[in-house]
Amino acid sequence: MNAPSEAGTPDQYGLVGHPVAHSWSPFIHGMFAKATAQNLVYRLFDIAPDDFRRETLRLFASGVRGLNVTVPHKQAAAELMNELTTRAARAQAVNTIAFFEDTTLLGDNTDGVGLICDLERNLQLELADKRVLLLGAGGAARGVIGPLMERELRTLTVANRTPFKARKLAGEFADMGQVVGCTFAELQGPPYDLIINATSAGLQGEMPEMPAGLVGEATVCYDMTYGRGNTPFTLWSRSLHARLTTKGWGMLVEQAAESFFLWRGIRPATQPVLKALAQHA
Ligand code: ATR
Numbered sequence: 001m002n003a004p005s006e007a008g009t010p011d012q013y014g015l016v017g018h019p020v021a022h023s024w025s026p027f028i029h030g031m032f033a034k035a036t037a038q039n040l041v042y043r044l045f046d047i048a049p050d051d052f053r054r055e056t057l058r059l060f061a062s063g064v065r066g067l068n069v070t071v072p073h074k075q076a077a078a079e080l081m082n083e084l085t086t087r088a089a090r091a092q093a094v095n096t097i098a099f100f101e102d103t104t105l106l107g108d109n110t111d112g113v114g115l116i117c118d119l120e121r122n123l124q125l126e127l128a129d130k131r132v133l134l135l136g137a138g139g140a141a142r143g144v145i146g147p148l149m150e151r152e153l154r155t156l157t158v159a160n161r162t163p164f165k166a167r168k169l170a171g172e173f174a175d176m177g178q179v180v181g182c183t184f185a186e187l188q189g190p191p192y193d194l195i196i197n198a199t200s201a202g203l204q205g206e207m208p209e210m211p212a213g214l215v216g217e218a219t220v221c222y223d224m225t226y227g228r229g230n231t232p233f234t235l236w237s238r239s240l241h242a243r244l245t246t247k248g249w250g251m252l253v254e255q256a257a258e259s260f261f262l263w264r265g266i267r268p269a270t271q272p273v274l275k276a277l278a279q280h281a
Helices: 025-035 049-061 074-080 086-091 111-122 139-149 163-172 232-239 249-264 271-280
Strands: 011-017 040-046 064-069 096-099 105-108 131-135 155-159 179-182 194-197 220-223 244-247
Touching (some): 011 025, 049 064, 049 074, 074 105, 074 139, 086 111, 220 232, 249 271
Parallel strands (some): 155 179
16 A cells, blocks of 8 residues: 555545546435544546546656546556456456556555445345346446356346447356346346346446346345436336345445555445435435
């Protein structure tokens, strides 16, 4: 870890993505910093895909010590790193970068641990032996498959608009259990125990067309995207009377706490932030 900055000069962190304006990460890391008495600032950096490499390296050269990475850069970030943690290497996707004084860029992926923590601890869901459907095969989906499979699911189905990517992703994790890749149209019942939306379709106000029979009265629907009110995915699951429809606020806060730990060596409490978000968001 880097030595702390001189007193008075806050250490710089932030989020790179496209878009990022909707992000609550500055609020979350601001609360963590206050609660743990860490002198840091956390900013948003909107970087278009073509500029990702150059602009991200420029941020580190200018003194930034750590970045979170969001849509659509998680896979490009994995390629930029000098080192990857085991879980980031497995995912080939990075959502957290730490920049060290010897100029090493270390990539980690805290999405999976964030999701599992929210599902198990905050929502009290049991994952073992469940049939799970994951929508999307981009950087967000990559980060959560390994940690989900470690929970000994009965099956994981990865469905994606571009079927090649779903099949390729399923193949990468086939050593961990039964993972199948397919198109949305190929999906069929019986209803899944858990459906997780890891597409970025909601950012464009869209929900992919889904066949009937995927949601039953026991199905839990989890939208990894978040925002105020309903998303196209939560509207879909509510219209089908899912047992529980929820958005990824808990995952967002839990993955942020893991990133904060990587950067600062201190694990902040998440419950106060979750409570504050429930009031603000
Ligand atoms: P992220 O880091 O959020 O995963 P990404 O790597 O750009 O971002 O991946 C976006 C995912 O959302 C992909 O699975 C993408 O499907 P494709 O692989 O077919 O591109 C999916 N996605 C984005 N917009 C979508 C839409 N309108 N309908 C369905 N899927 C969509």
